[in-house]
């Protein structure tokens with residue numbers, strides 16, 4: 400059945416009041432942030448939500464009630480309850496904020512059920528097969544798949560994109576990025592609190608709470624860059640990946656795995672049951688990517704060691720560069736003094752992206768630095784005006800593929816692996832479109 404036939408078979412979602420109808424699958428803390436922004440923007444309503452655990456459902460219902468809007472229908476009871484929700488209800492958009500292993504099955508089911516816009520949290524996919532599933536199903540159904548990569552909307556990142564597009568850095572030659580975030584106290588907790596409280600019980604898996612239930616397990620079974628898109632998305636936008644340029648090949652290496660075991664022993668003692676676990680994922684995984692237009696990109700994954708947070712951006716061209724760590728910008732001939740850094744703030748104020756200068760007040764109200772609001776605003780603008788998703792299935796696939804490819808390369812000692820061309824040659828003709 401084609402898209403309109405599938406939609407026509409469905410029960411209508413109540414009186415048509417002109418509001419966009421949203422559904423949510425996975426109702427943890429990330430979902431609640433999305434709900435804040437969906438309801439902060441006029442003209443939206445939440446039709447249904449789905450989760451397998453009563454705790455997150457109750458807390459999300461309570462959260463929605465604070466906005467004085469009708470309570471959504473709740474789907475629960477099995478791991479596949481989302482299929483019932485997708486078959487019974489009519490949506491303009493479904494947002495998926497579930498554990499990584501569920502992103503693709505849920506996105507595929509939503510697209511096949513005829514949902515015209517599907518937003519999926521990051522990383523969108525774990526394996527190359529899953530990346531292809533997103534592309535193939537989006538192409539076959541005509542549903543727009545939007546990867547919800549909020550860092551693409553960070554204010555400094557958007558200013559740097561603006562500077563790139565205006566040619567301040569010259570021709571880009573190199574970029575760096577990553578996810579350098581000490582997550583040890585998120586990967587373990589006491590089953591009640593989101594973060595580990597020193598001296599408290601140390602749990603992971605079913606007995607733990609929120610991300611510790613599922614995220615930690617990926618570090619046991621896999622060895623690669625588990626979470627590449629916060630870095631790769633913004634860099635890909637600067638490099639016009641899938642739109643005149645593409646990722647060609649990748650080589651990755653991983654360090655030994657120490658941080659998670661040490662955290663268990665430091666907090667639970669050598670005899671703690673979790674101290675017997677063997678973690679497979681290297682503490683620091685470094686991938687180098689070669690682009691069709693010549694550039695190299697270094698992507699770092701570093702989440703098991705003590706360190707302050709950074710996404711480590713560096714966007715470098717023939718005329719200058721932005722370096723996120725230290726908040727540095729240097730542009731030859733334009734910076735205050737040759738060979739000395741300028742403060743990036745001075746440049747970013749001048750090259751502030753128009754989405755930020757026009758939405759600043761509303762974004763600030765919404766909290767979380769505002770980038771989540773700007774992302775939702777841009778996505779909803781696309782849905783309302785029936786435009787392509789701001790970050791589409793090809794973006795989702797190319798950015799997320801770093802996970803699967805880095806695993807393959809690490810397993811082969813850094814061997815170079817080919818990057819699939821998820822656009823099947825269309826990258827040559829496709830034009831940049833993100834946040835123009």
Ligand SMILES: NC(=O)c1ccc[n+]([C@@H]2O[C@H](COP(=O)([O-])OP(=O)(O)OC[C@H]3O[C@@H](n4cnc5c(N)ncnc54)[C@H](O)[C@@H]3O)[C@@H](O)[C@H]2O)c1
Nearest residue numbers: 425426427428429450451452455478496497520521609610
């Ligand atoms: N972009 C960002 O800045 C950002 C920040 C946090 C989390 N995330 C991403 O968002 C996603 C969710 O993260 P979170 O922190 O909310 O995690 P969480 O563990 O708090 O929430 C996930 C929810 O999904 C539910 N779930 C699991 N299996 C399900 C199934 N089969 N059907 C329905 N529901 C199911 C769980 O019960 C849980 O309530 C992850 O992919 C994470 O990486 C992104």
